Amino acid sequence: MKRAIPVVVLSIAGLVPVWLYQPSAGSSTVRTTTPAPSTSSAGSSGTNVVTTTTVDTEKGPVQLQVTFSGTEITAVKMLQQPDHPQTEAAVPKLVAETLRAQSADIDTVSGATITSEAYKKSLQAAIDDNAKKASAASPSPSAASPSPSASAQSARTVDGTAVDTEKGTVQVRVTFEGDEISAVRMLQQPNHPQTTAAVPQLIAETLEAQSADIDTVSGATITSDGYKESLQAAIDAKG
Template sequence: MKRAIPVVVLSIAGLIPVWRYEPSTATSSTSQVAAPAPSTPASGGSSSRVVTGTTVDTEKGPVEVQVTFDGEKITAVRMLQQPNHPQTTAAVPKLVAETLRAQSADIDTVSGATITTEGYKESLQAAIDKNAAAASASPSASASASASVSSKKVVAGTTVDTEKGPVQVEVTFAGERIGSVRMLQQPNHPQTTAAVPKLIAETLQAQSADIDTVSGATITSEGYKESLQAALDAKGA
């Protein structure tokens, strides 16, 4: 009986290394989890692509933009992150309107919002670069962009005489879409100057003249919408 004890002890001791070095099932399972598949644009024959720019950390807070492209054309810009500051809030519509007009990140700095402007332009340029890289990898996208350029049409709206002065817009169409809006005539008034970028941004988002009147610039807004509608009607004629 006493001789049997060492044998049992050795048998148990021999199992210890097996238990100690047994692979962890949890660790193995975790290491084999696949990364999520990258999202792909919805099909439907459209060359529209939504691209997010880099997040730029500024002294005022993070700035990040999301850009919608139709081929290589910028059709919309949305702020995903921006500093919570009145000057930034006032600057963003101007930055978006300038972007849609210039079709690039080469835009003027908004007075009083220099830091936000620089962050905006950096994030915007990153989105433009991403879109260009994606477009170069897709021959069909390049062909669509060429077709879009060939279908461009510029139409001037009627001149609307208001109490503040004449208002006239010029609309550039990319196919059936409103690609950009430019003021040919507008009242020389601070409220008009502040209102115009908002009116243009709203137009590009709504793709029509059915937009809200800008508070404090009712007369200019009404003249703008009338001239805009005339341009839309002339395009369809």
């Protein structure tokens, strides 16, 4: 009986470190690995919406939702971003540059380096995911290719009228897949910072509303009205 007591004591002593152990918390300031998109949902006839995983930075989380029409980036929406004035000022510039460059090879916005780098990582991950999805969905050589008439019916590009405003000319090019607006590109726009910031918002709203019945962007009323007029003309011309 006396021998059993030390054994019990040693057993209890061996469990104490296990009870006291807690995993060390990882740093929340940097996530160095390039994130893989968390979700990817296919729209109609070539439209793909990719929601990226959250990238944690020392300023706050960054997460994007990127809309593709085929391989073309048609919209970028910030789902999460640092609550910081410099980030708020940088995001429209990053989105505008993305739509212009059609890639993640864009400049870092001065004063928002951390957010810019996280944005570009997240964007590149979305582009890679879309490319993989497009490759997987491409028909095999043995599959019958669609007739030219079917392809023309599924995708059609229409230019809206050029609307002259006191700030400059506004004109859009709209891509339709069937009856759906799958992409909008600015052919002409005023060379003004407020216009540059407003255009991504107008395009995102158009893709969501699927019409020209969208809100005017505060601070860019003239451009917004010109955009909606040109967009409606393209919709009417499409028939």
